[in-house]
Amino acid sequence: MSMLKDPSRKYQAFPAINLPDRTWPSKTITEVPIWCSSDLRDGNQSLIEPMDAQKKMRFFKTLVQVGLKEIEVAFPSASDTDFNFVRELIEGGHIPDDVTIQVLTQAREDLITRTFESLKGAKKAIVHVYNATAPSFRRIVFNQDKAGVIGIATKAASLIKQLAAQQPGTDWTFQYSPEIFSSTELDFAVEVCDAVIDVWQPTPEKKIILNLPATVECATPNIYADQIEWFGRHVSRRDSVIISLHTHNDRGTGVAATELGLMAGADRVEGCLFGNGERTGNVDLVTVALNMYTQGLHPQLDFSDIDAVRKVVEECNQLPVHPRHPYVGDLVHTAFSGSHQDAIRKGFAQQEEGARWEVPYLPIDPADIGRSYEAVIRVNSQSGKGGITFLLEQEYGISLPRRMQIEFSQVVQKETDRLGLEMTAEQIYKLLDSEYLQATSPFTLKGHRLQEENGTSAVDIEVQVKGETQHLRGMGKGPLEALVASLPVGVEIMDYSEHAIGAGTNAKAAAYIELRVNGGRALHGIGIDENLTTASFRALFSALNRALSQTEAEAA
Numbered sequence: 001m002s003m004l005k006d007p008s009r010k011y012q013a014f015p016a017i018n019l020p021d022r023t024w025p026s027k028t029i030t031e032v033p034i035w036c037s038s039d040l041r042d043g044n045q046s047l048i049e050p051m052d053a054q055k056k057m058r059f060f061k062t063l064v065q066v067g068l069k070e071i072e073v074a075f076p077s078a079s080d081t082d083f084n085f086v087r088e089l090i091e092g093g094h095i096p097d098d099v100t101i102q103v104l105t106q107a108r109e110d111l112i113t114r115t116f117e118s119l120k121g122a123k124k125a126i127v128h129v130y131n132a133t134a135p136s137f138r139r140i141v142f143n144q145d146k147a148g149v150i151g152i153a154t155k156a157a158s159l160i161k162q163l164a165a166q167q168p169g170t171d172w173t174f175q176y177s178p179e180i181f182s183s184t185e186l187d188f189a190v191e192v193c194d195a196v197i198d199v200w201q202p203t204p205e206k207k208i209i210l211n212l213p214a215t216v217e218c219a220t221p222n223i224y225a226d227q228i229e230w231f232g233r234h235v236s237r238r239d240s241v242i243i244s245l246h247t248h249n250d251r252g253t254g255v256a257a258t259e260l261g262l263m264a265g266a267d268r269v270e271g272c273l274f275g276n277g278e279r280t281g282n283v284d285l286v287t288v289a290l291n292m293y294t295q296g297l298h299p300q301l302d303f304s305d306i307d308a309v310r311k312v313v314e315e316c317n318q319l320p321v322h323p324r325h326p327y328v329g330d331l332v333h334t335a336f337s338g339s340h341q342d343a344i345r346k347g348f349a350q351q352e353e354g355a356r357w358e359v360p361y362l363p364i365d366p367a368d369i370g371r372s373y374e375a376v377i378r379v380n381s382q383s384g385k386g387g388i389t390f391l392l393e394q395e396y397g398i399s400l401p402r403r404m405q406i407e408f409s410q411v412v413q414k415e416t417d418r419l420g421l422e423m424t425a426e427q428i429y430k431l432l433d434s435e436y437l438q439a440t441s442p443f444t445l446k447g448h449r450l451q452e453e454n455g456t457s458a459v460d461i462e463v464q465v466k467g468e469t470q471h472l473r474g475m476g477k478g479p480l481e482a483l484v485a486s487l488p489v490g491v492e493i494m495d496y497s498e499h500a501i502g503a504g505t506n507a508k509a510a511a512y513i514e515l516r517v518n519g520g521r522a523l524h525g526i527g528i529d530e531n532l533t534t535a536s537f538r539a540l541f542s543a544l545n546r547a548l549s550q551t552e553a554e555a556a
């Protein structure tokens with residue numbers, strides 16, 4: 001490869017932060033942050049078709065239901081749709097008392113003025129202003145030096161303070177974002193923020209929010225954590241400032257950066273549900289929140305019906321959620337592969353109600369987010385007996401004995417190989433039915449009469465053999481021995497088991513028999529009936545017929 005064409009030469013590693021006594025690496029997340037959804041702003045501005053008023057309202061109500069207390073609802077000076085949406089929220093009384101709406105504006109006088117107009121009559125509001133501070137933006141976008149950029153920020157901060165004072169009926173919170181904080185020289189980021197602090201004069205009782213965006217993610221997440229810890233140590237009036245994280249996912253590590261940022265001392269997280277947002281998206285709030293469960297923390301957001309939330313988000317954003325998306329993807333609580341299914345089935349069987357969650361391969365209990373166990377195990381050609389057994393147990397109450405699991409899984413394997421497709425529980429049951437329950441040839445059991453006296457059983461059997469009715473009679477120490485004695489072929493029973501399916505008046509019996517015919521290969525049969533003796537007789541004929549058919553097939 002020619003070095004001249006080597007793309008890596010265009011880029012430079014992000015320099016490490018000088019913070020040898022960093023503390024975040026040995027911390028864990030022990031507190032739930034303040035959550036802020038930016039779905040209706042950062043999410044919305046990145047959509048092919050931004051949401052209309054109806055969609056925005058539907059999304060807003062879902063966010064409220066989920067439990068978000070801070071919601072960035074619009075960029076009011078951007079469009080009439082956004083402006084009018086803020087008006088509708090306020091005038092229509094749609095904002096619950098414990099929810100604060102947030103709006104974004106550039107640090108420009110006309111836009112700030114329009115933003116305050118949109119907020120007239122709000123009980124509470126966060127006014128969020130941003131301007132770029134990163135070196136390339138200073139040069140490319142603003143053509144300003146550092147002092148010029150500080151001037152943009154402080155001028156806007158002053159105007160915001162002044163306009164807020166003119167609308168005293170609203171409980172205001174001010175928020176400032178130095179854009180691409182993560183690419184801004186740290187001391188300059190602090191310098192700009194300190195200048196804004198000087199204007200806003202926050203106190204521990206009336207804090208401001210400093211939102212520190214990784215607008216474009218261009219370093220490993222440990223760098224972002226260092227930047228957050230460094231900033232927290234150096235910013236003035238730390239006790240009067242809420243440090244907010246706002247990460248994007250350009251390198252695919254938005255969640256990691258946010259989590260490490262929390263360990264580094266941040267108080268608040270902005271993001272979007274399922275990671276919508278500019279380019280690769282904002283950090284996925286759902287993932288960060290649900291990851292808290294595995295830290296033993298309740299995220300204080302309600303995703304107990306995650307599929308209902310997903311439906312709203314997909315319909316409003318007109319973007320599908322990927323099937324492998326953490327927590328919510330269609331496939332993420334599903335195991336196809338044999339060894340995973342085996343471990344999951346054993347895990348479910350041993351998991352006790354209320355005990356610490358230990359089911360292998362499932363980081364959280366799917367039921368906690370409204371997912372059903374049925375979806376957990378699905379069967380294709382990579383599956384083994386564990387998954388097949390699990391589905392038959394869950395869906396049909398059929399518990400195959402161990403050796404029969406092995407035998408039947410080979411039948412299923414042949415079918416999945418032949419189809420090249422997944423098999424549903426229903427298809428598996430149909431296969432079990434045709435292979436075992438419908439194994440009625442050459443012997444079709446038509447009826448039986450059982451007499452038991454002094455420990456001896458005598459059975460009269462009516463069977464149909466190749467269309468002809470035959471009567472068989474046998475005696476033995478029990479019904480099965482009597483039945484075996486009645487047969488015209490040599491049958492040796494290797495194993496027998498039974499269990500109930502269901503309970504009460506609808507209960508049925510399932511019987512399983514493993515037998516050998518004339519010393520041949522051991523094979524299984526199943527019988528299901530309301531009557532246990534009938535079930536066991538059906539099981540015997542099921543196994544016998546399978547054995548005879550196979551012998552015939554092998555001879556042919």
Ligand SMILES: CC(=O)SCCNC(=O)CCNC(=O)[C@H](O)C(C)(C)COP(=O)(O)OP(=O)(O)OC[C@H]1O[C@@H](n2cnc3c(N)ncnc32)[C@H](O)[C@@H]1OP(=O)(O)O
Binds near residue numbers: 045141152179215
């Ligand atoms: C990282 C982020 O997500 S930031 C949020 C981005 N979101 C959006 O932009 C969505 C909504 N935006 C819009 O609809 C439009 O940009 C508007 C209506 C707000 C403004 O539109 P316009 O007036 O046409 O300006 P435009 O967006 O092109 O911005 C360019 C001008 O604003 C300046 N500018 C850009 N950002 C800022 C800022 N944060 N603060 C101050 N000035 C800014 C630029 O330097 C440029 O100035 P110039 O014309 O003197 O060179």
Ligand SMILES: CC(C)C(=O)C(=O)O
Binds near residue numbers: 042104130177214
């Ligand atoms: C407006 C700011 C906070 C933003 O969205 C970003 O920098 O990503």
Ligand SMILES: [Mg+2]
Binds near residue numbers: 248
């Ligand atoms: Mg953003």
